[in-house]
Amino acid sequence: MALQDVCKWQAPDIQELSPHPSQAGGWAVPRGCDPPTFLQTQGPRLAHGTTTLAFRFRHGVIAAADTRSSCSNYVACPASRKIIPVHQHLLGTTSGTSADCTTWYRVLQRELRLRALREGQLPSVASAAKLLSAMMSRYRGLDLCVATALCGWDRSGPALFYVYSDGTRLQGDIFSVGSGSPYAYGVLDRSYRYDMTTQEAYALARCAVAHATHRDAYSGGSVDLFHVRESGWEYVSRNDAWVLYSELQKLPELEEQEEKEASQAHPEPATPHRAGEGGELSVGLISGALGLPTETEAL
16 A cells, blocks of 8 residues: 555555457547547557458358458567357358457457347347347547458358448358458459369469469468358368469469360360361360360361
């Protein structure tokens, strides 16, 4: 007590502490200032960057993300985890401010647990997305930065929702969030199918994140992969992003070599393209099979 008296320190009143976040108008800003305007003009300027993705297919929902946490040009952590489990059948990818994402997922975990105790069953993925959207929309304009894809399996099957901190809530089959998302979308749009096998889905997710980390300076580290099944979510693997990209670069060379060996072992004669004028023959059978333009030579 003597040391407390000398330092003039008083213990905080535990009864006044609340586990709930501060109200939207209760932020500590200078008197007479509007909180949104003050944060926009005087708040810190932090550059974020990441690559997260999620897609739904017949065997569940796949979630993948890189592991690099950056702040402008500084790599704060090369091995962070950007996919956060909520409960046994629900998890989410996180993009934005790390502290905001972690805080709101803790709030979501608590609220869903309370609802499960009251109702006797876990809420659906749609209910979880609606709840998170409603809670965060109250802080619109206060520089809250949370962009997440909620991946889960409920009574209706696999479900996927995108939720943003301004209250946006979307349902879909494919979502990619972060500075590397344009590169990831390029891979996903080209190869995604709903009826993929599990191994094809794993390969697609790894390929999309690996290509994004190669092109996006704010993404990197490793690639985390999760799979949400009917029995619950499963942590599949963590692979080095550069090693994955290097292996993907070797695949076209191996495929081309195999095709050359196959063509040499079983040569196919050129067949007439059309019995018409000049007797033109198609000599680009292999190129046509690969989707390349064929060339014709008049005999």
